[in-house]
Amino acid sequence: MKEPHSGHLVDRLVDPNNYSDWIDSGAEECPSIHLDKNLFQDVLNIATGRFSPLQGFMNREDFLKTAKDMTLEDGTVWPLPVVLDVDSEKAAALSPGERAALYDPGGELLGFLSVDEVYKYNKEETAQDVFGTDDRDHPGVDNFCRQEDFLVGGTVTVFEGYRYNSHDLRPAESRVLFREYGWDTVVGFQTRNAPHRGHEYIQKTALEQVDGLLVQPKLGEKKAGDYQDDVIIGGYEELIDHYYPENQVVLSIFPSRMRYAGPREAVFDAIVRKNQGCTHFIIGRDHAGVGDYYDGTASHTIFETIGDIGIEPMLFYHAFYCTACDGMCSRKICPHGDEERIYPSGTTIREQIQNGESTSSKMIRPEIASHIKDADNSFVEG
Structure with missing residues (x-):
C-alpha cells in the first residue's frame, strides 16, 4: 500500500x-x-x-x-x-x-x-x-x-462524532481494512449513478489486475433527475451481493460535490483515492467533464503531463454490449461496428424506469432495476 x-x-x-x-x-x-x-x-x-x-x-x-x-x-x-x-x-x-x-x-x-x-x-x-x-x-x-x-x-x-452514513469509511479505516483483507493493490472506482452493465464490466476488468476494488459513489449537491443517494448505494449493494466474489469489494462513499473541472478533477479524485489506500484509480472518458468544454481524452492525457503522483491511473473508454460478440466489450477487444453495439445509458435507463417501461438485462442487472423501481423517490425532483 x-x-x-x-x-x-x-x-x-x-x-x-x-x-x-x-x-x-x-x-x-x-x-x-x-x-x-x-x-x-x-x-x-x-x-x-x-x-x-x-x-x-x-x-x-x-x-x-x-x-x-x-x-x-x-x-x-x-x-x-x-x-x-x-x-x-x-x-x-x-x-x-x-x-x-x-x-x-x-x-x-x-x-x-x-x-x-x-x-x-x-x-x-x-x-x-x-x-x-x-x-x-x-x-x-x-x-x-x-x-x-x-x-x-x-x-x-x-x-469527533459525525458520520455521513454507515458507508462513510475514513481513509485511516479503509487502510486498516485493506490490510486485514491482505490487499497489496486496490483499484478505486468513482460513480454518481446506480450501476449498469458498463460500470460492472469496467470494474471487473480492473479487478482482474489487482487484489481488491473500492467502489465510492460521490455523494454531494445534486440536480433534477439525479439518482438519490440511497438508490445508488442500494444498487451497489445488490450488484456486490449477487455478482462479485466475497471479500474482494468494499463499498464506501466520497461525500463531495462535483466541481466539473474535467481533467483537473480526474487528478483530484485520484489523489483522494490514494489517501483512501488505493494503488490504482479508474479514469473513464471525459471524467468530470461537462458539455464540450474538454477533449474526451483530456482526463487521460493529463496524467502524462503531471507525472507520477503515487497512484496508477487505469484508463478506460466506453463499455458496451456487442450483439455479434454476445457479451460486454470495449473497443479494444471488439471488431464490430456501432450497429452491433448497445451502449448502457444512465439517461435511457432512468427514462425507462420513470415511464414504467421494461429495462434490458444487457444494460442493467434485473435486481438493480427492481431496486430502483421499488424505491420511493428514486430520482431528485426538479
Whole structure:
C-alpha cells in the first residue's frame, strides 16, 4: 500500500470533551461561520484526511499556485482550490491568529477555524486557470463565480462524532481494512449513478489486475433527475451481493460535490483515492467533464503531463454490449461496428424506469432495476 499524498495522513478530529470550556463559553465569543452543505463536506474531508496534505482551507499562496500550476507552494501536486468564501462583513470580523466557530448546515457547532489569512481574489481569472474557461454557462465556472468576494485561509479542527452514513469509511479505516483483507493493490472506482452493465464490466476488468476494488459513489449537491443517494448505494449493494466474489469489494462513499473541472478533477479524485489506500484509480472518458468544454481524452492525457503522483491511473473508454460478440466489450477487444453495439445509458435507463417501461438485462442487472423501481423517490425532483 502506498503512503498518503505527500507522505502524511491528516487527522484534524478531536475529542470535544477536551474543548468543553471553549464549547460552553468561548465559541459564543468568536466570530461564527455557518457552512453550507458543500463547505461542510469540505471541512469533514479535510479533517478525516481525504484531502491530505491539506490541514485547512488554502491561504493565498497555495490558492494561486494551485490555480496556475496545479501544485501547492511546496511543490506537491494539487489540482483544485479548496477554499472558504465569506462576504465583506464576515471578512472584516475575522482576524489572523484568532478562532472562528464553524457550524454545520443544521446550526450545530462542528469545530473551529484557526484563521491565518483573509484575502480577495479574481474570480474570472481563477476560473479561466482552473476550468479552462470563464464561460458562465459552464456549471463549475458559474458555481465558482457565485462565491463571495473574500477567502479565508486557516487550519480546521473538527469535533469527533459525525458520520455521513454507515458507508462513510475514513481513509485511516479503509487502510486498516485493506490490510486485514491482505490487499497489496486496490483499484478505486468513482460513480454518481446506480450501476449498469458498463460500470460492472469496467470494474471487473480492473479487478482482474489487482487484489481488491473500492467502489465510492460521490455523494454531494445534486440536480433534477439525479439518482438519490440511497438508490445508488442500494444498487451497489445488490450488484456486490449477487455478482462479485466475497471479500474482494468494499463499498464506501466520497461525500463531495462535483466541481466539473474535467481533467483537473480526474487528478483530484485520484489523489483522494490514494489517501483512501488505493494503488490504482479508474479514469473513464471525459471524467468530470461537462458539455464540450474538454477533449474526451483530456482526463487521460493529463496524467502524462503531471507525472507520477503515487497512484496508477487505469484508463478506460466506453463499455458496451456487442450483439455479434454476445457479451460486454470495449473497443479494444471488439471488431464490430456501432450497429452491433448497445451502449448502457444512465439517461435511457432512468427514462425507462420513470415511464414504467421494461429495462434490458444487457444494460442493467434485473435486481438493480427492481431496486430502483421499488424505491420511493428514486430520482431528485426538479
